[in-house]
Amino acid sequence: MTGQRGLIPHEAGGHEHGKILWDTINKGTVMDAKSKPIAFPIAPKHVRYVKLGAGGRWEQESLEKSILRFGFESADPEALQLCREGKWGEIRQGWLEDSGCSARIASSFANQMKAFFEDKGDTLWVTFIDDKLHYGFLESGEPERANPGDDKDWSSFRRVREGWRSADAQGNSLTRTSLPGTVTKLSMFRSTTCNVADHEYLVNRINGLRSQEVKRADQARTELLEALVVLIRRLHERDFEVLVDMAFVNAGWRRLGRVGGNEPVKDLDLEMPLTRERAYVQIKSATSQGVLKSVVKEYQAREHYTRLFFVYHTSSDELKNDWEDSGVVLVGAEEVARMALESGISDWIIDRSR
Incomplete structure (x- = not known):
């Protein structure tokens, strides 16, 4: 086998870089009349x-x-012919002789080339790009030769049907942070391609x-x-x-003034440390639209504040916020509950209600 022209199979490290041109389901730019659109649900034979x-x-x-570019000198004429003939043993032997790698590594390289070459379109290929x-x-x-004009580059490519996609069937983006470790750890794989162990979860x-x-x-x-x-509505x-107070402090605000007190309007005086905002x-257990309007009027007279949080758990009528553009935020019992859950103080509420 005369291939292996200085090729070093991909090693770990993949640094994602640059910004992709689109974020939703990515339609390929290379298609032909024989292309079959991806239909959900997908049911790949391999992942x-x-x-x-x-x-x-x-x-x-x-x-x-809209391609999958592949190394291993897979466009080398001799290697390509051996792939056509399914002579994977000779491919393996070529790696042993030309690169001096171990038998285990040579077998792995041959198997990776086989998976790429023999895929009939029923393998789901996944990768990480821009997180x-x-x-x-x-x-x-x-496979086609990726760079025919470069005698040092014998990588190849195959076209991706309808292009790479990065959203699920519901249109939700498949960000790295939304996936479990069984999937994200794939990016640490040190060679080029491998089977996905948690394939059932990923397909679902x-x-x-x-x-x-x-x-x-x-x-x-x-x-x-x-x-x-x-x-919360039962609390004193x-x-x-x-x-x-605890919910806002846990959310990152710094309290400058004490809770309650004799001040007629202000219950909590807050500052965001990073931005100095x-x-x-204003905290009200029970309130009304009239009370809200009065509090907003007081807020608008205080120029050093950029935001008013009007927090309540019960109202005699449905509150209408006509001052959103002025920084007024209504926080009802549902939002207080969410803040408490996210900041880990749900148990405090439960204990106070026993």
């Missing part, structure tokens, strides 16, 4: 992760041209399906929030003030 070049150097090209998981199916046909996620565990967790969270709203006025919080 594989692929690293697009050492350090991610082929990511943007692959994304913009998003992208996926696609390959069109039929043999792309199809827009939630696991039973996630459904149960969502339901439990919804029920907890509903219960917290009821308990002083306890409600303390709760609101000043705000105050």
Whole structure:
């Protein structure tokens, strides 16, 4: 085998860089009349992760041209002929002789080339670009040489049917932070392509399906929030003030003034340390539109504040916020419950209600 012209298979490190041109479901720019659109739900025969070049150097090209670019000197004429004939043992032997790698590594390289070459379009390929998981199916046909004018580059590519996509069937972006570690750890794979162990979860996620565990967790969270709203409305006025104080402090605000007191309008005097933004919080257990209007009037007379949080848990009528452009924010019992849950003080509410 005369291939292996200095090729070093992709190693770990892939640094995502640059900004992609679109963020929603990415339609490919390269299609032909024989292309088959991706229909949901997808049901791939295999699911594989692929690293697009050492350090991610082929990511943007692959994304913009709707291709999967592949190394291992897969466009070398001799290697390509051996792939056509399915002589994977000779491919393996070529790696052993020409690169001096171990038998295990040579077998791995041959198997990765086989997965790429023999894919008939029923393998789901996934990769990470710009901190998003992208996926696609390959069109039929043999790999093509990626850079015919460069005698030192014998990488190849295959076209991705309808291009790479980065959103699930419901249109939700598949960001790295929204995926579990069983999926995100794929980007640490040191070679080029491997099977995805948690393939069932990933396929369901792309199809827009939630696991039973996630459904149960969502339901439990919804029920907890509903219960917290009821308990919050039962709190003593002083306890409600303390709760609101804790919620804002845990959210990053710094309290400059004490809770309550004799001041007629201001219950909490707040500052955001990073931006120095000043705000105050008016806390009312029970309120009305008339009270809100009066508080807003006082707020507008205080020029050093940029925001008013009007926090309440019960109102005699539905409050209407006509001052959003002036920085007025209404915070009802439902929002207080959410803040309490996210800041980890739900137990405090429950304990106060026993």
